[in-house]
Amino acid sequence: MDLTTVCALICAANFSYWLSPLTPVLSSACSLLGCGTSATSAFNMSGTAGTLALAAEAKGKSDFPRQYDINIEYGTAGFRSKAEHLDHILYRMGLLAALRSRVKGATVGVMITASHNPVADNGVKIIDPQGEMLEIRWETIASDLANIKDDELSSALLQIIKDESIDVTKPASVFFGRDTRPSSEHLSNAAVEGSKVFQAEVKDFGIVTTPMVHYFVAAHNSNNEYGDPTIDGYFEKLANAFRSFREEVVSERGPESGNYEPKIVADMANGVGGPMLKKMSELIKDLLTIELFNTGEGELNHESGADYVKVRQTLPKRVRIKAKDRCVSFDGDADRIVYYYQDQSVKFRLLDGDRIASLVAGYLKSLLDIMNIELNVGVVQTAYANGASTKYIKEVLKLKVACVPTGVKYLHHKAQEFDIGIYFEANGHGTVLFSKKTKVLVKAAREDKSSVFYRLAGGKRSAARKMLTFIDMVNETTGDSISDLLIVETILHARGWSVEDWENCYTDLPNRQLKVTVQDRNVIKVIDAECNISEPEGLQDDFDRLISMFAEGRAFVRPSGTEDVVRVYAESNTQANADKLAVHIAKLVHQKAGGIGDAPTWIMK
Ligand SMILES: CC(=O)N[C@H]1[C@@H](OP(=O)(O)O)O[C@H](CO)[C@@H](O)[C@@H]1O
Numbered sequence: 001m002d003l004t005t006v007c008a009l010i011c012a013a014n015f016s017y018w019l020s021p022l023t024p025v026l027s028s029a030c031s032l033l034g035c036g037t038s039a040t041s042a043f044n045m046s047g048t049a050g051t052l053a054l055a056a057e058a059k060g061k062s063d064f065p066r067q068y069d070i071n072i073e074y075g076t077a078g079f080r081s082k083a084e085h086l087d088h089i090l091y092r093m094g095l096l097a098a099l100r101s102r103v104k105g106a107t108v109g110v111m112i113t114a115s116h117n118p119v120a121d122n123g124v125k126i127i128d129p130q131g132e133m134l135e136i137r138w139e140t141i142a143s144d145l146a147n148i149k150d151d152e153l154s155s156a157l158l159q160i161i162k163d164e165s166i167d168v169t170k171p172a173s174v175f176f177g178r179d180t181r182p183s184s185e186h187l188s189n190a191a192v193e194g195s196k197v198f199q200a201e202v203k204d205f206g207i208v209t210t211p212m213v214h215y216f217v218a219a220h221n222s223n224n225e226y227g228d229p230t231i232d233g234y235f236e237k238l239a240n241a242f243r244s245f246r247e248e249v250v251s252e253r254g255p256e257s258g259n260y261e262p263k264i265v266a267d268m269a270n271g272v273g274g275p276m277l278k279k280m281s282e283l284i285k286d287l288l289t290i291e292l293f294n295t296g297e298g299e300l301n302h303e304s305g306a307d308y309v310k311v312r313q314t315l316p317k318r319v320r321i322k323a324k325d326r327c328v329s330f331d332g333d334a335d336r337i338v339y340y341y342q343d344q345s346v347k348f349r350l351l352d353g354d355r356i357a358s359l360v361a362g363y364l365k366s367l368l369d370i371m372n373i374e375l376n377v378g379v380v381q382t383a384y385a386n387g388a389s390t391k392y393i394k395e396v397l398k399l400k401v402a403c404v405p406t407g408v409k410y411l412h413h414k415a416q417e418f419d420i421g422i423y424f425e426a427n428g429h430g431t432v433l434f435s436k437k438t439k440v441l442v443k444a445a446r447e448d449k450s451s452v453f454y455r456l457a458g459g460k461r462s463a464a465r466k467m468l469t470f471i472d473m474v475n476e477t478t479g480d481s482i483s484d485l486l487i488v489e490t491i492l493h494a495r496g497w498s499v500e501d502w503e504n505c506y507t508d509l510p511n512r513q514l515k516v517t518v519q520d521r522n523v524i525k526v527i528d529a530e531c532n533i534s535e536p537e538g539l540q541d542d543f544d545r546l547i548s549m550f551a552e553g554r555a556f557v558r559p560s561g562t563e564d565v566v567r568v569y570a571e572s573n574t575q576a577n578a579d580k581l582a583v584h585i586a587k588l589v590h591q592k593a594g595g596i597g598d599a600p601t602w603i604m605k
């Protein structure tokens with residue numbers, strides 16, 4: 001046993017509650033043994049916080065050392081990298097989650113996933129008490145903690161404790177969940193160890209979807225008002241709402257459901273959606289038949305999943321479908337969903353997040369109209385939203401549209417400004433938020449029993465019951481493939497629509513997404529909710545000149561927050577034009593922003 005390990009053990013014993021009377025002795029032993037570079041600062045670290053920080057550092061050095069000298073930032077959805085780079089980051093995020101829990105005086109969540117990234121990657125994100133993404137200010141704290149040297153850990157932790165006025169003697173509680181990646185269990189254990197070193201109470205839900213962890217955290221912190229914070233509680237809440245809504249519609253208009261067919265084909269990207277949607281499908285099998293593919297037998301996200309289908313605008317592999325079958329794809333951690341089908345001429349037709357947002361917005365507006373309730377309803381999109389969807393929502397539905405930068409945290413935040421805020425990224429990540437005022441007004445409409453208008457108010461009460469049941473079906477904490485699937489199926493059934501009826505609401509502008517690899521993607525500086533760039537200087541002018549040459553042309557570029565690439569998006573009046581515009585823009589990026597390798601000349605197929 002080497003000196004560092006002996007020290008780590010002494011430090012670990014030192015923070016143990018029942019050995020606390022021995023703290024001074026153990027701390028001296030630590031420093032006498034020369035416990036790494038912290039020995040000196042350990043001397044100054046009096047009190048429980050110092051002891052814990054020191055123990056955290058010792059354990060980090062011995063069990064989760066920083067082995068790669070690469071800088072990793074807390075990006076669009078937490079940390080993401082090659083799984084083998086992440087041991088120390090997971091451990092440190094476990095520590096940080098325990099501190100975050102103490103700051104908020106509530107349970108927080110930690111999800112281990114890299115979503116749609118390849119199977120060799122992994123990642124982690126911290127979930128705040130109401131199930132929302134980690135506060136943006138703490139992303140910087142997380143990045144700093146992730147990137148320091150091993151022997152700076154105790155002082156960095158103490159600094160956070162001091163800056164955030166954290167009382168480390170208060171209880172802390174952290175919920176954990178992980179996806180199906182081979183590396184996830186090991187990385188989850190590293191994070192759990194971190195939280196335990198900081199004496200947090202730990203609950204590990206094992207393999208669950210990302211939105212389930214968001215739900216568990218929110219439900220627990222609401223004292224179960226939001227739902228039962230268990231796996232069964234999650235499934236029952238959503239399934240019961242789906243069933244009640246169906247019963248409401250059937251009692252109103254009978255079993256006839258127009259063009260709606262209660263059957264879908266589901267591609268699970270070989271991720272956690274497979275086992276989870278299977279569980280849901282068993283609960284509702286009398287109402288909806290779900291035929292599952294890519295449920296775990298193949299490689300995660302490989303030639304399948306929501307991202308593959310959306311970006312490549314093609315069917316996933318290893319899925320058997322017939323013309324007009326309504327199909328869905330989840331991503332690897334089941335927080336995104338896209339719909340699609342093949343038409344009679346075997347042409348692939350995509351119904352993405354913009355379509356889901358429009359469907360939901362239109363339906364909720366129709367319920368509000370029946371209830372005669374005026375509310376501030378808005379749809380939040382990003383620059384990736386198809387221009388035709390924005391036009392439809394504004395001009396046909398007559399609802400407000402807000403545009404924010406990419407990343408769920410921005411959409412979620414903006415959606416909270418509305419009484420009903422519907423947000424979806426075009427890639428299929430999204431949900432609906434209902435304000436307290438909305439819930440109060442709709443509950444009042446449900447109870448409207450004024451005798452004169454009792455009969456007349458029947459439709460109003462039914463609309464209110466539907467809206468309240470709908471709210472129960474929504475995972476308001478974050479985008480949730482399972483919840484979103486139930487919502488879409490519910491609306492299509494209520495409207496009596498086939499997937500083609502849904503698609504007929506508007507016609508998408510043809511579009512194309514490409515990726516360009518550059519030396520440093522951060523040389524691209526975005527402005528105007530990512531619609532334009534300010535750097536490299538002059539490049540936006542080049543883009544504008546190019547865009548003006550394409551009918552209904554629109555294009556923008558931005559550095560990805562989850563991959564080491566610059567993303568290019570273009571739309572125009574025809575697919576050929578959208579493709580051409582995308583390639584030209586990509587070439588300009590490659591030329592003027594330090595492109596690596598060959599210039600992009602081809603369209604991804
Ligand atoms: C164009 C696109 O789909 N970007 C995705 C992707 O972010 P990037 O920062 O573009 O890599 O992953 C994010 C996390 O899942 C998601 O929020 C976002 O919408």
Ligand SMILES: [Mg+2]
Nearest residue numbers: 115331333335
């Ligand atoms: Mg995801």
